[in-house]
Amino acid sequence: MVRVQNQYALQTLISSDQLTVAVVDDSESPSHCGFTIDEGLAAWNELTDWVSGENQPSVIDLELTCLATASDEADCNYDPNLVVESGLPTFKRSNNIGVTGINSYDAVTGQLDFQSLQLLGANETYDGHLNAPTEGSSFFTVGAIQQTGSTAIWQHSSAFDANSSLLYLPRVNLLNVSPPDTNEYDVYFRLNSEDGVDGLEFIEFEIAN
Known part of the structure; x- marks a missing residue:
């Protein structure tokens, strides 16, 4: 799978x-x-x-x-009519949807900052950061978080789904990388526990632009 x-x-x-x-x-x-x-x-x-x-x-x-x-x-949703082809369909957007808040990852400090994080099912939004993982790990611990207000549920922003324990951070910028990387990335994490410490395990990323 x-x-x-x-x-x-x-x-x-x-x-x-x-x-x-x-x-x-x-x-x-x-x-x-x-x-x-x-x-x-x-x-x-x-x-x-x-x-x-x-x-x-x-x-x-x-x-x-x-x-x-x-x-x-x-x-049960296995579909025998769906097949994996060599040419995967892609859809270019002439006007990409904007994102509420700025998300960035600092390659030097390893800290990942996020803004306007929504808790799905609630109206509150939060700014904060994830602490850098230890060397060789992809497990981030939660740093400082502060409530910043509320936003409409339809707005495209960072989101945490407590039901599936998934965190979504859209359009993350990379800072202090050489050579510079102008791409933005949609990044996904899963809430997990390591050695008795709760944190967020990196799952995957996709190029957003």
């Missing part, structure tokens, strides 16, 4: 009789690289059966296995 770009890379390296490619259609309830527990369990069960000598599972097999055990059919 990987991102589409990584899945295509796997397809070029592994023969089709050794790799089942299944895409989850989450358009009805969008997530960021997310899978339901039932979808994951179905994939695991089909994989273990395959390793034990059963036939290679198809996408339909994964969907039927998911439906057989899930309490809610909406949690």
Whole structure:
């Protein structure tokens, strides 16, 4: 279960009789690289059966296995009509949406500053920063945070979803890098705990511009 770009890379390296490619259609309830527990369990069960000598599972097999055990059919969204192509669709925006607040990462100090962070489901917004991770780690601890007011929920800004423990920081600028990097990045973290300390584990980034 990987991102589409990584899945295509796997397809070029592994023969089709050794790799089942299944895409989850989450358009009805969008997530960021997310899978339901039932979808994951179905994939695991089909994989273990395959390793034990059963036939290679198809996408339909994964969907039927998911439906057989899930309490809610909406949690099973394997779509046999979706395939990973070599040419991934991209959509260029002539006018990128603006972001409330400025987010930046300092390559020298390792500190990541954010502004106008929304707690989804609430109106309050916060400014603050994440402390630099230790060398070789991608685990940030939470630094100073202060409430700054409120913003409309529809505005594009940093956001934390307590239900999924995910933090989203859009259009992060990189400071003090050589050579200079003019790109901006959408960055994703997951709330986690390391050695009894709560913090945010870096998941991935995407170029925003």
